[in-house]
Amino acid sequence: MITVWGEGRGFRVVWLLEEMGLPYRLRPVDMLAGVENDPEFLAVNPGGFIPAIQDGEVTMVESIAILEYLMARYGPTPLAPDPHDPAFAGYQQFLHLGEAGLAASIFFVVGARNFAPESERGNWTANQALGVFESRLRLVTRQLARAPYMAGEAFTAADISVTYALHLAQRAGGVVLGPAEQAYVDRTTARPAYGRAMQACHGTREWVAGLADG
Numbered sequence: 001m002i003t004v005w006g007e008g009r010g011f012r013v014v015w016l017l018e019e020m021g022l023p024y025r026l027r028p029v030d031m032l033a034g035v036e037n038d039p040e041f042l043a044v045n046p047g048g049f050i051p052a053i054q055d056g057e058v059t060m061v062e063s064i065a066i067l068e069y070l071m072a073r074y075g076p077t078p079l080a081p082d083p084h085d086p087a088f089a090g091y092q093q094f095l096h097l098g099e100a101g102l103a104a105s106i107f108f109v110v111g112a113r114n115f116a117p118e119s120e121r122g123n124w125t126a127n128q129a130l131g132v133f134e135s136r137l138r139l140v141t142r143q144l145a146r147a148p149y150m151a152g153e154a155f156t157a158a159d160i161s162v163t164y165a166l167h168l169a170q171r172a173g174g175v176v177l178g179p180a181e182q183a184y185v186d187r188t189t190a191r192p193a194y195g196r197a198m199q200a201c202h203g204t205r206e207w208v209a210g211l212a213d214g
């Protein structure tokens with residue numbers, strides 16, 4: 001049985017597991033309570049960040065690496081096109097751009113907007129991170145003018161990666177998505193596996209509900 005430690009970007013992992021129909025258990029990690037109070041988690045990831053997975057003898061961090069591991073280990077799956085498929089290059093690019101370009105930059109904007117002292121919220125670094133996010137988003141916008149999904153005509157794990165980042169930006173980063181990006185997010189999140197992942201991720205659900213109320 002695969003154990004997923006923590007939500008946040010762990011939502012990507014849960015969504016993929018639901019798409020692939022693989023059994024798992026989700027072990028919550030309360031980042032706000034402080035991981036120093038969770039020695040069981042620190043034994044899995046001494047870095048103290050989420051998500052992590054355990055699968056038998058395997059322990060891993062980095063959400064995109066985890067997606068790649070699960071698809072390689074338990075595939076083949078249409079979520080990862082074959083390297084000889086014309087869709088492969090775009091798939092690979094957007095799978096990583098979703099984290100390295102989009103989520104990694106907007107994460108710090110979210111931190112500044114929601115947790116920093118008032119005087120630090122619009123500081124130089126937060127603005128730079130927002131600029132990086134916005135520049136990478138232009139590649140998503142161009143792709144959506146060409147095709148419905150990041151790798152072309154079919155939904156793949158690249159869409160799990162990018163959708164997570166766009167949702168985070170929209171919900172907590174103050175980013176207003178354009179009509180094509182909004183239609184894309186509406187399309188990807190209408191998938192039954194997304195709905196099941198949302199049901200499984202109680203922390204994410206409560207967080208989203210809290211943002212909607214506020």
Ligand SMILES: N[C@@H](CCC(=O)N[C@@H](CS)C(=O)NCC(=O)O)C(=O)O
Nearest residue numbers: 008009048049050051062063064099
């Ligand atoms: N690139 C990593 C980022 C992991 C990450 O920053 N996770 C956040 C929550 S989604 C976290 O745990 N932040 C606290 C920290 O880094 O100490 C991934 O994709 O898994």
